Amino acid sequence: MTDDLAIHSVAKSFGGITALSDCSLEVRAGSITALIGPNGSGKTTLFNCVTGFYRPEQGDMRFGDAVLVGLRPNEVVHLGIARTFQVTRIFKNMTVLENMIVPIRQLGLRTLFTAGIKGHERQRAEELLEFFGIAFLRDELAGRLSFGQQKLLELAAALMAEPKLLMLDEPAGGLNPVMIDRLTAYIRELNAGGMTFLIIEHNMGFVMQLCEPVLVMHRGRVIARGTPDAVRANPAVLDAYLGD
Amino acid sequence: MLLQLEGVIAGYGSGSDILRGVDLSLDSGAFTCLIGPNGAGKSTLLRTISGLLRPRQGRILFRGRDIGGRRPDLLFRDGIAHVPQGRSSFAQMTVWENVLMGAYSLADQRQVDQGLTQAAELFPIVREQRHKAAGLLSGGEQKQVEIARAMVRQPTLLLLDEPTLGLEPRAARVVVEKMRMLNQLGTTLLLVEQNARMGLSAAKWGCIMELGTIKLQGMGDQLLNDPQVKRLYLGQAAESA
Numbered sequence A: 001m002t003d004d005l006a007i008h009s010v011a012k013s014f015g016g017i018t019a020l021s022d023c024s025l026e027v028r029a030g031s032i033t034a035l036i037g038p039n040g041s042g043k044t045t046l047f048n049c050v051t052g053f054y055r056p057e058q059g060d061m062r063f064g065d066a067v068l069v070g071l072r073p074n075e076v077v078h079l080g081i082a083r084t085f086q087v088t089r090i091f092k093n094m095t096v097l098e099n100m101i102v103p104i105r106q107l108g109l110r111t112l113f114t115a116g117i118k119g120h121e122r123q124r125a126e127e128l129l130e131f132f133g134i135a136f137l138r139d140e141l142a143g144r145l146s147f148g149q150q151k152l153l154e155l156a157a158a159l160m161a162e163p164k165l166l167m168l169d170e171p172a173g174g175l176n177p178v179m180i181d182r183l184t185a186y187i188r189e190l191n192a193g194g195m196t197f198l199i200i201e202h203n204m205g206f207v208m209q210l211c212e213p214v215l216v217m218h219r220g221r222v223i224a225r226g227t228p229d230a231v232r233a234n235p236a237v238l239d240a241y242l243g244d
Numbered sequence B: 001m002l003l004q005l006e007g008v009i010a011g012y013g014s015g016s017d018i019l020r021g022v023d024l025s026l027d028s029g030a031f032t033c034l035i036g037p038n039g040a041g042k043s044t045l046l047r048t049i050s051g052l053l054r055p056r057q058g059r060i061l062f063r064g065r066d067i068g069g070r071r072p073d074l075l076f077r078d079g080i081a082h083v084p085q086g087r088s089s090f091a092q093m094t095v096w097e098n099v100l101m102g103a104y105s106l107a108d109q110r111q112v113d114q115g116l117t118q119a120a121e122l123f124p125i126v127r128e129q130r131h132k133a134a135g136l137l138s139g140g141e142q143k144q145v146e147i148a149r150a151m152v153r154q155p156t157l158l159l160l161d162e163p164t165l166g167l168e169p170r171a172a173r174v175v176v177e178k179m180r181m182l183n184q185l186g187t188t189l190l191l192v193e194q195n196a197r198m199g200l201s202a203a204k205w206g207c208i209m210e211l212g213t214i215k216l217q218g219m220g221d222q223l224l225n226d227p228q229v230k231r232l233y234l235g236q237a238a239e240s241a
Helices: A044-051 A074-077 A096-104 A109-113 A119-131 A147-160 A177-192 A204-210 A228-233 A235-242 B041-051 B074-079 B095-101 B107-122 B139-151 B169-184 B195-204 B220-225 B228-232
Strands: A004-016 A018-027 A032-036 A058-062 A082-083 A166-168 A198-200 A214-218 A221-227 B003-011 B017-026 B031-033 B057-062 B080-083 B155-161 B186-191 B205-210 B213-219
Touching: A004 A044, A018 A044, A032 A044, A032 A177, A032 A204, A044 A109, A044 A166, A044 A198, A074 B003, A082 A147, A082 B095, A096 A119, A096 A147, A119 A147, A147 A166, A147 A177, A177 A198, A177 A204, A177 B080, A204 A228, A204 B074, A214 A228, A214 A235, A221 A228, A221 A235, A228 A235, A235 B169, B003 B041, B017 B041, B017 B213, B031 B041, B031 B169, B031 B195, B041 B155, B041 B186, B074 B080, B080 B139, B095 B107, B107 B139, B107 B169, B139 B155, B139 B169, B169 B186, B169 B195, B169 B220, B195 B220, B195 B228, B205 B220, B213 B220, B220 B228
Parallel strands: A032 A198, A032 A214, A082 A166, A166 A198, B031 B186, B031 B205, B080 B155, B155 B186
Antiparallel strands: A004 A018, A004 A058, A214 A221, B003 B017, B003 B057, B205 B213
16 A cells, blocks of 8 residues: 555534635655645645644545544654644754754653663754754754744754655745755655655745646635646636736 | 945844844835845844844944934834734734734824825725734735835835745735835835845845845846856746746
């Protein structure tokens, strides 16, 4: 069984506002799938449902054989799904290096007695921090980093767990263009090594050159799916999102 | 010269210097875009100009007067408005109440009315959605409300920190159009933008910041077409954006 993410007829509402309704989509293992759509179309809500932050009212979500509905966020992580947030959620009062270790520590009695950071953990963390150009900040409190640097840290930390599926919520937002290029190349490299990606993004240059397929959400459901060129030429997508 | 920075050095708490000697001049009516790598000090520069951060060294002259270390509320009265990064509207308050907050420091009711009328003319959404809670607006609409709020006192200098961040392409284009319009009407703009191509095409003048100093500056379209600037700062990914 391959690790496809299959979402079927998921619904989620907040008070009277419907965020997702009859939302179905599939992310094939090994793909770099993009999820685009207007602000408020339900993209982040879908991420929150998949990763256990919200529980959908209806529908089915599976990752390979595993049923995702009802799992807690930490249980979803253990299945091999990691994510980043649109507004970064790092530990502001921990150092950059400590932030890198958090995602790979599992809760348990043993953790309580494991002091400090192990050699191989540090090495991997250093490599990732180096790649994203923030290794010189390793001992700085994370809250002191600039917005863009915090985003890079969150991304690096999500990669520490070596997930099978990495879900990125607007990874390019707030990053400088050269770093976006590096990120593009790195995602390709990780993808060649077998990692699957589901990416929410408004930067169309980034999406169009990196992702396939591209899924388009509008009013809580997926309205189009196809290659970047096909989606760009789809009148419904132009109308709902891209404009002219 | 409306704004002049000379050798400005600044940082947070007891931390190291983020700004390491910034020299920058803005003429009245300028539209300048600051670009540069993450952590270069762009947001810190805006905070130092608007008074949220006190410079450790150097001078900041606004209309010829040294304003370094002056309180942000006083600087707002002097004519410097700052729209920070991310969302900064009051989510539970209505759109109209949000914009009204921009007039908080005005004592003269006539001036308040005049400012509100003007803000609503520049940003029709302020009137159209006046009774709606700001938190219920889309990201692009909220950003317009934030800029409208900053415009109520009719500032001379408007500082904008990544106003298009997280906005869908159409909404981002609306915000860019609004910036152009405000500038044409006489407001001096200093814009920080990671979407460097968009920022440089909208602005007349571009400055590249790196490691806490202004490394290079020039006409926006000149920088856009400079091969070295392209390679070092603009990259490929945003090419078709």
